[in-house]
Amino acid sequence: MREIFVLTEHRRGQIRDVTFEMLTKGRELAEETNTELTAVLLGKDVKEYAKTLSEYANRVLVVEDTKLENFNSEAYQKVLANLINERKPLLTMMGHTSYGVELAPSLATALNLPLATDCIDLTFENETFFVTRQMYGGKVNVRAVVRKSESYIATVRPATFQPQKPESMNGEITEIASPLTEEITEKRFIEYVLPPPGGVDITAADVLVGIGRGIKDEKNLPMMEELAKALGGVLACSRPIIDKGWLPSDRQVGTSGKTVKPKLYIAVGISGAFQHVLGMKNSDLIIAINKDPNAPIFSFADYGVVDDLFKIVPQLKEKIYELKGQKA
């Protein structure tokens, strides 16, 4: 029977969530297309993961090699190209993550297979492969049809599918000898670089004022700082604020920053790109201030204000102090 491959993503001793999300979506696709779900696991000393994965898939293919100890797209590409050539899966899924972004496009090119990236939905209809993805920072969705092929590759946006463990799955675990006979020469993993130890722990704060590119200029930071202070909270931010060096990197909320869950998150001048939203959408209360009524942030906020933040923020600070019976 034909298969759907899901590439297991793991790092520093842990299987990453996106794997289980893809296994859940993959199972649905396997049922639809009458194929079997196969988790592909590459690494060194990873057999214990295989047991966990077997609870989600019909089969786990394990390739162990010291050269696969840390993710390396050169090594991964060689192994996966072999597996795909031999087993001709209908579809190979991997995360639209740092690893998937590095690996999928060159793998697809080498194998001459069509690739769809950053998919938020995938379906087979009448043997045609359709995907849904986003454009313009999430303001527009696209339904696209993938060029007809015997085998497809797709990268899947993290946190899109809710992981669900099937009731009774006990996939067989198959070990496959590593095809990596030669040295990996073009790319070498050296080390992980941890973020510098931070001053302020935004994950511990009850109140966060999240500021984004909408604040326009570094000179407007004090105004935002004052609002945060009035609320007894701290400033957090979207990525552009870090990229511009206006705040230290430990203040960044989102996929490449921190995940926060404060009692109150006020998003000020933040559009609501998914990379940001993933880091704050589980906050207890979310209030968004943005002059664009169509900003995606409003689908995640409890309350929204469509107005110029420079008009609202100073007023809000005043009102908070009034309520507290203090002078600003």
Place this chain on the structure above:
Amino acid sequence: MDVIVCVKHVPETAEAEIKIDSSGKSIEKAGLVFDINEWDDYALEEAVRIKEKFGGTVTAITVGSEEAESTLRKCLARGADQAIRVDGKAFEGSDGYATAKILHRAIKDMHFDIILTGMQAGDDGYAVVGPVLAEMLGIPHATMIKKIELGEGVAKVNRELEGGLEEKVEVKLPALFTVQTGINEPRYVSIMGIRKAMKKEIKVLGLADIGLTENDVGEAGSWIKIEKLFIPPVEKQAEFIKGSPEEVAAKIAEIIKAKGLV
């Protein structure tokens, strides 16, 4: 070090109202402001810094129509030595894969030590052009780069992983790197730079010049074809607070108070 930077001319949409056009496959471009893709801005700056430190040249290249020349001029003004624009009617509908094919043909006979692209384009967000181009050229690549240290025949680069983590990787040169935002601080363009850039010639290449046929590019040569665009369905919508700034502020303050947060 000879560096080639791939740049895309894209509409700024974060603050704009977006309308889907009558074809249903594209957005209405009229009224939108176009500029260099955010990621490419960082890539160009990195290229110029490499040139300043190690010598060599910077070539900016784009696949795009005549309007894209303003982005190339910006690259020239910021320190690129030459600019190339590849254009063709048949290119319309090209996805990242077809675009990479076009870039490959335009670049393959040029001398380079490093190719830089953005990690992704802000409009289509494929994040594929760089690695596909590298594979076609037969050179290694590394994506989402936050730091580049050049050595003898190799580069040590920091790749961004999730959650603030990075990994340091050594890559043999020549190589292609896709640049992530925040790698540097792009400089402002000087008036003198702009003046000099206006005088420079932009080389234009067409389909025949790069030895491709219509079937290689556009929708025919792509991995994926856009069927339709639609505004994302909203599952939940915020409750909008209306009124004068003062009224709005008072209402928010009440909501916050009701939650026991002040």
